[in-house]
Amino acid sequence: MENLRIVLVEYLKTKYNVSDVVMQCADEVLKQLERGSVCIEISDAEKRDALKKSSAVGIGDEANPLPLVFENGNLYIQRYFEYQKIILNRLEKLLKNKKLHIITGGPGTGKTTNLANILRDRLSEKILLAAPTGKAAKRMEESLCSQKINLESKTIHRLLGYKHLSASFKHTEKEPLNANIIAIDECSMVDLPMMAKLLSAVPKTCDLYLLGDKNQLASVEVGSVFADICEKYKEYQNDETVYTELKKNHRAKEAPGIVALSKDILEGTIKDFNYENIHYSETYEFFSWYENLFNAKSYEEALEFLKTFQILCATKAGKHGTRHINYKLCEQAKKKRAKFTPIIITENSYQLDLFNGDVGVKDDEFAYFSKEKIKPVLTLPEHEAAFAITIHKSQGSEYERVAVVYPDRKIEKTEENKEDEKIFLTKELLYTAITRAKKECFIFGSKEVLLDSCKYPITRASGIK
Numbered sequence: 001m002e003n004l005r006i007v008l009v010e011y012l013k014t015k016y017n018v019s020d021v022v023m024q025c026a027d028e029v030l031k032q033l034e035r036g037s038v039c040i041e042i043s044d045a046e047k048r049d050a051l052k053k054s055s056a057v058g059i060g061d062e063a064n065p066l067p068l069v070f071e072n073g074n075l076y077i078q079r080y081f082e083y084q085k086i087i088l089n090r091l092e093k094l095l096k097n098k099k100l101h102i103i104t105g106g107p108g109t110g111k112t113t114n115l116a117n118i119l120r121d122r123l124s125e126k127i128l129l130a131a132p133t134g135k136a137a138k139r140m141e142e143s144l145c146s147q148k149i150n151l152e153s154k155t156i157h158r159l160l161g162y163k164h165l166s167a168s169f170k171h172t173e174k175e176p177l178n179a180n181i182i183a184i185d186e187c188s189m190v191d192l193p194m195m196a197k198l199l200s201a202v203p204k205t206c207d208l209y210l211l212g213d214k215n216q217l218a219s220v221e222v223g224s225v226f227a228d229i230c231e232k233y234k235e236y237q238n239d240e241t242v243y244t245e246l247k248k249n250h251r252a253k254e255a256p257g258i259v260a261l262s263k264d265i266l267e268g269t270i271k272d273f274n275y276e277n278i279h280y281s282e283t284y285e286f287f288s289w290y291e292n293l294f295n296a297k298s299y300e301e302a303l304e305f306l307k308t309f310q311i312l313c314a315t316k317a318g319k320h321g322t323r324h325i326n327y328k329l330c331e332q333a334k335k336k337r338a339k340f341t342p343i344i345i346t347e348n349s350y351q352l353d354l355f356n357g358d359v360g361v362k363d364d365e366f367a368y369f370s371k372e373k374i375k376p377v378l379t380l381p382e383h384e385a386a387f388a389i390t391i392h393k394s395q396g397s398e399y400e401r402v403a404v405v406y407p408d409r410k411i412e413k414t415e416e417n418k419e420d421e422k423i424f425l426t427k428e429l430l431y432t433a434i435t436r437a438k439k440e441c442f443i444f445g446s447k448e449v450l451l452d453s454c455k456y457p458i459t460r461a462s463g464i465k
Contacts, residue, residue: 105246136396406445
């Protein structure tokens with residue numbers, strides 16, 4: 001994104017000779033793009049006037065697109081304006097054809113059960129299922145299977161027909177997907193460009209089901225698309241064929257404290273962590289927590305452990321970050337002569353059917369992700385230790401217990417944590433972390449930092465809502 005800023009600013013200078021005011025606006029929209037916003041609002045009269053007069057700024061319907069678009073008081077980079085326009089146009093066409101269906105709700109509210117009830121009467125039709133990551137797709141498949149719906153779920157990349165070393169896909173508006181029903185789970189993880197490409201490939205006659213938690217973390221890349229879509233279409237909440245918001249948590253009896261804490265985080269009423277199923281401490285000690293994994297004799301036993309417990313960190317850097325915790329636990333694994341260590345894949349490999357976010361275990365020779373996915377260690381794509389993973393990486397996952405680790409002070413920009421500059425400690429981050437747990441949640445870090453983060457929601461500007 002930094003390179004895009006440099007290139008575009010230089011391009012505006014040399015080709016369009018834009019004024020300092022327009023240059024300032026362009027630089028600001030690029031900065032906000034880096035932080036996830038699709039556009040910026042321009043309220044200053046002088047800036048609005050300069051943008052309207054500039055030869056580099058269009059209104060989005062030019063035969064020859066211009067680098068910047070100014071519409072309804074918002075300034076966009078042209079490419080992202082086009083993505084947004086595609087999303088809005090496709091959603092409106094689906095809505096007009098009564099083919100748009102949005103299902104949102106927190107963990108345990110029955111989103112997949114709701115979908116299963118819909119699919120059960122239409123199993124003779126062509127149904128396609130997908131999710132943003134391999135892990136989320138597998139979980140969707142397993143959840144539906146437990147309800148007697150035996151269908152394959154793919155990553156969105158695989159669904160659309162990934163082309164090696166290309167940003168384009170096989171399935172587009174010109175060659176749409178062949179389906180009567182398409183259901184996408186964990187939609188909060190889908191960024192603006194991917195949502196545009198997905199919607200372009202959905203036939204106008206196909207029922208599209210978008211499932212997700214609108215309160216969860218937004219995508220790592222640009223946009224908070226699913227939350228914006230929910231905001232836009234919640235006016236149809238009296239028409240459950242279009243918009244369904246599930247609020248009753250069916251896990252409340254199993255983990256009432258987690259349900260209560262998540263509600264208080266979202267409503268801004270949290271004052272401490274004195275909840276059932278919640279345990280808070282400023283300091284952590286994890287070595288004893290992994291004894292069962294260290295002592296695992298088979299990969300099946302090791303993989304089973306990964307369903308029971310996971311450390312989730314807000315950042316990668318510092319003593320409360322994934323790097324430090326993974327280093328310490330890897331050392332402990334060596335001392336214990338553990339046969340298996342957990343790993344997480346950090347890049348997609350379509351050849352090996354392994355995707356960013358897939359978690360497994362490895363020994364000296366092989367990596368194990370399931371009975372069907374056993375790969376030689378030497379052939380693995382980029383991966384790293386996964387005793388601790390970031391909260392972002394945990395999206396689409398569930399564990400019996402989680403340990404949430406926050407910094408002991410507010411994040412400051414340093415050379416060590418420059419990768420974390422995009423991370424904002426928001427209420428969505430903490431909400432996402434604690435709701436990964438089904439039974440018990442341990443929280444570590446500065447209470448001041450934790451409570452302060454709940455005051456700040458994710459704010460990403462767009463023209464969707």
